[in-house]
Amino acid sequence: MSSLRQRIFGTPTPASSRETTPPKGEPVRLAPVSKIKRTKESGRKRRNGFMFGLGGLFGILIAAFFANKHDVIRFDSIGEISFENLIDVIPASILKEAKDITQGERDAVNYDSFSVGLHLLSQGIHAKHPVVMIPGVISTGLESWGTETASRQYFRKRLWGSWSMMRALVMDKASWKKHIMLDRDTGLDPPGIKLRAAQGFDAADFFVTGYWIWNKILENLATIGYDPTNSFTAAYDWRLSYSNLEVRDQYFTRLKSYIEMAVKISNRKAVLVSHSMGSQVLFYFFHWVESPLHGKGGSSWVEENVESWINISGCMLGALKGLPAVLSGEMKDTAQLNSFAVYGLERFLSREERAEIFRAMPGISSMLPKGGNAIWGNATWAPDDLPDQKVSYGSFLNFQFANSTHRVKNLTMDESMEYLFDQTEDWYKDTVMQNYSHGVAHTLAEVQKNEKIPQKWINPLETRLPLAPNLKIYCFYGIGKPTERSYYYREDLSPFSKLNATIDTTVKTDDIDHGVIPGEGDGTVSLMSTGYMCAKGWRIKRYNPAGVQIKTYEMQHEPDRYSPRGGPNTADHVDILGRASLNDLILRIAAGHGEQVEETYFSNIREYADKVKIYEE
Numbered sequence: 001m002s003s004l005r006q007r008i009f010g011t012p013t014p015a016s017s018r019e020t021t022p023p024k025g026e027p028v029r030l031a032p033v034s035k036i037k038r039t040k041e042s043g044r045k046r047r048n049g050f051m052f053g054l055g056g057l058f059g060i061l062i063a064a065f066f067a068n069k070h071d072v073i074r075f076d077s078i079g080e081i082s083f084e085n086l087i088d089v090i091p092a093s094i095l096k097e098a099k100d101i102t103q104g105e106r107d108a109v110n111y112d113s114f115s116v117g118l119h120l121l122s123q124g125i126h127a128k129h130p131v132v133m134i135p136g137v138i139s140t141g142l143e144s145w146g147t148e149t150a151s152r153q154y155f156r157k158r159l160w161g162s163w164s165m166m167r168a169l170v171m172d173k174a175s176w177k178k179h180i181m182l183d184r185d186t187g188l189d190p191p192g193i194k195l196r197a198a199q200g201f202d203a204a205d206f207f208v209t210g211y212w213i214w215n216k217i218l219e220n221l222a223t224i225g226y227d228p229t230n231s232f233t234a235a236y237d238w239r240l241s242y243s244n245l246e247v248r249d250q251y252f253t254r255l256k257s258y259i260e261m262a263v264k265i266s267n268r269k270a271v272l273v274s275h276s277m278g279s280q281v282l283f284y285f286f287h288w289v290e291s292p293l294h295g296k297g298g299s300s301w302v303e304e305n306v307e308s309w310i311n312i313s314g315c316m317l318g319a320l321k322g323l324p325a326v327l328s329g330e331m332k333d334t335a336q337l338n339s340f341a342v343y344g345l346e347r348f349l350s351r352e353e354r355a356e357i358f359r360a361m362p363g364i365s366s367m368l369p370k371g372g373n374a375i376w377g378n379a380t381w382a383p384d385d386l387p388d389q390k391v392s393y394g395s396f397l398n399f400q401f402a403n404s405t406h407r408v409k410n411l412t413m414d415e416s417m418e419y420l421f422d423q424t425e426d427w428y429k430d431t432v433m434q435n436y437s438h439g440v441a442h443t444l445a446e447v448q449k450n451e452k453i454p455q456k457w458i459n460p461l462e463t464r465l466p467l468a469p470n471l472k473i474y475c476f477y478g479i480g481k482p483t484e485r486s487y488y489y490r491e492d493l494s495p496f497s498k499l500n501a502t503i504d505t506t507v508k509t510d511d512i513d514h515g516v517i518p519g520e521g522d523g524t525v526s527l528m529s530t531g532y533m534c535a536k537g538w539r540i541k542r543y544n545p546a547g548v549q550i551k552t553y554e555m556q557h558e559p560d561r562y563s564p565r566g567g568p569n570t571a572d573h574v575d576i577l578g579r580a581s582l583n584d585l586i587l588r589i590a591a592g593h594g595e596q597v598e599e600t601y602f603s604n605i606r607e608y609a610d611k612v613k614i615y616e617e
Contacts, residue, residue: 113216116583117223120591127225128592129271129307130262132255133204133233136276136313137367139213139574140235141198142180148192150175159195161207169349177353180239181360184427187244196237197249201228203235212565216578217273217586224587230266232258238277241362241435242284243454252288256295259305269307271590275577276525279314280366280458286466287457294454302466308589309473312582313522313573316460317529318369318438320396321484326365326428327420328492329354330503332484332516352498359428362435368420369413370438370459374613375528376413383611384485384519384528384604390511391486393519398488408491423500437462443617444542460533460543461614469546472594475534476582478571479603480557483521488512520603522557524573527605535601536609540616553600555581 141161144154157164159179168176183190197203205215214233221231236251245251259270274282286302289295321331329351358364369376376382377394385392396416399408411419417438421429437455441447441462450456450463457463465471490504505514520527534552538544555576560567568580576582588596 113219114223116580117220117587120584120587121224125224125587125591125593127221127230127590129268129590130259130266131221131226131231131271131273131590132259132262133214133217133231134272134274134278134282135204135214135233135235136274136278136574137238137364139204139207139275140238141203141207142195142237142239143198144179144194145196146179146192146194151179151193154179158198161198163208166208173349177357181357182239182362184360184431187241187362187431188248195239197235199233199235201233203233212578213574214275214577217583220583220587221590224591226590230262232262234258236281238363239361241431242281242366242458243435244362245281246288246294252285252295255285256289256297263305269305271308271310272306273310273312273586274314275312276315276573277363277367279311279316282309282311283316283460284457287451287463288454290466291452291454299467302471303468306466306468306471308594309471310586310589311473311475311534313477313525313530313576314475315367315525315529316533317371317375319367319525319529320369320486321524322364322367323369323396323416323420324487324503326355326358326368327423328489328499328502329356329358332513332518351502355499359424362431365428365432366436366458368417368432368436368438369529371440371461371532371614372414372417372438373412374440375461375532378412379410384526384608390509391517393485393517396486398486398517399490408489440614441542442614444545447542460537464542465538465544465546465548467546468548471546471548473534473538473548473550474585474589474594474597475531475550475552476555476576476585477525477530477534478522478555478557478573478576479520479527481521481523481572482518483523483526484516485519485521485526486517488515488517522571522573522576527603528608531603531605532609532612535605536612537614540614542617551594551597551599553585553597554602554605555579556602 138160141158143156143158144151145156146152147155154164154168159165159168159176165176168179178190179193179195181190182188189195201214201218204213205218206212218231234251234255236245237249240248246253259272262270272282289297289301290299292298295301324330373394376396377385377392379395380392382393385394391398394412395410396413397411397419399410421432433455435455437453437459439459439462441450441456447462447464465473488504488507489501492499492502503515507515511517522530531552531554533543534550538548538550544550555571556569557566557571558569559572560569563570565578566572566575568578570576570579585597588594
């Protein structure tokens with residue numbers, strides 16, 4: 001294959017293809033702007049031509065595959081054809097375009113994976129505080145430990161976060177669903193099934209081979225002196241409700257013990273780094289560890305053990321896409337598929353099946369929107385509405401074009417939550433209500449009362465930050481990528497559907513894409529969720545009585561056109577973990593130089609936050 005790679009792309013063999021590590025002190029370097037601009041139009045034309053050529057070849061192979069089923073083409077002789085033979089018949093112009101595209105990709109992101117750490121190392125930045133990382137939703141691999149007959153084939157194989165998952169899903173979907181879904185009554189493992197979160201750095205460094213999540217952060221941490229003795233990934237089973245994380249896996253007890261051990265060994269307080277749902281889990285942990293009925297750490301535990309909390313893309317007020325996911329098994333990603341892709345997806349994993357799976361994972365529902373109409377707006381207005389906006393975000397579920405026996409009115413967030421519980425099973429509603437809360441505490445007395453109610457601990461609008469005046473919180477999140485903010489729905493009148501509503505993908509205007517109304521955010525989580533508490537909420541006294549210092553650093557989405565993951569300047573919800581500037585900030589804070597982080601805003605989150613109807617008492 002090495003000779004094949006050289007013939008197609010003009011690249012050396014794997015042993016020598018990696019870019020060399022930059023000298024110490026050399027800053028991270030991107031491709032010159034002039035070079036990127038110069039290749040913009042021609043690059044697009046070359047890419048289109050190349051894709052057309054490859055598409056033709058792929059189409060021939062696909063046609064041959066399906067034709068084989070009808071004995072139109074025999075594959076006996078195809079086995080004699082090698083990739084070298086295929087390359088010989090591909091036109092030289094297509095091979096040249098492939099080389100040009102590959103060279104452009106190398107030029108656009110010309111930096112080594114470890115370069116951020118090496119640059120800081122040359123400036124005297126070294127490991128100092130122990131680091132504990134809490135991953136986000138779905139990023140932790142889940143592996144089977146069941147020994148029943150149906151599970152033995154999967155023993156210690158990942159049924160989430162590996163190619164084993166893909167294989168199981170394709171070859172035995174019924175068995176995969178049985179393993180991945182939790183018991184409706186207990187919220188724990190179904191009888192005979194035992195899935196557990198993978199542990200260690202391998203739990204969340206890659207989702208599947210080649211698709212990194214935390215790996216780039218691990219690479220840079222290692223460069224300044226971190227290893228398994230002073231850093232740790234606190235992986236968890238994201239399907240479980242937060243209370244059941246402790247009931248089944250003793251997750252919070254183990255997290256408390258590890259932090260205490262790290263602090264004792266290093267004689268320094270820990271830096272906690274969380275991403276997405278992991279920020280909610282950590283916020284819950286802060287309450288759990290203080291509680292005299294749970295962690296028994298007392299109100300001084302966080303002050304004594306935690307130096308800083310780095311909150312990356314934290315969905316502190318939920319992820320709006322969580323509601324349509326459990327309501328109808330849909331979200332922007334499915335609504336915007338073309339009709340052919342929708343047909344294939346429905347045949348393979350239908351909306352009913354997707355909704356069934358999401359509902360049977362109580363951890364997913366922890367990300368239902370919080371704050372109700374106070375945060376998300378009313379029927380005519382929302383704090384993040386833009387001037388001259390045609391449809392207010394405050395109307396979250398819109399049924400403007402409903403054709404049904406009873407017309408459904410447009411719904412605000414409060415009404416949408418009621419609608420969700422009305423359309424789902426009683427067991428699902430009971431599970432959510434027993435584990436989570438979505439309101440607002442408008443008085444100090446309410447906040448103090450809620451400290452004794454575990455269901456409230458996930459919601460920063462109903463509970464407070466730790467009583468830790470020396471704790472420092474850094475909020476890092478992306479902006480500038482269209483993010484679903486509200487939806488158009490219609491009643492599902494199909495006699496074959498078990499669902500009562502579906503996204504109305506026929507609604508398409510300049511502002512509405514297949515029934516999805518986009519707003520500001522990082523492509524997954526709305527700006528109001530990632531930014532409100534950091535910009536305003538935690539500056540309200542009852543939510544931050546100890547005066548914990550909060551610093552917000554927004555990152556603009558500036559993806560590299562050649563990189564499928566966005567390159568070093570992406571601000572996508574997941575891909576931001578590989579962003580060069582984010583890695584730089586994490587390393588500085590872990591090394592004890594958090595004072596070098598300055599508040600940085602690019603969005604209008606502070607203006608939006610001032611319009612939210614939550615005030616000082």
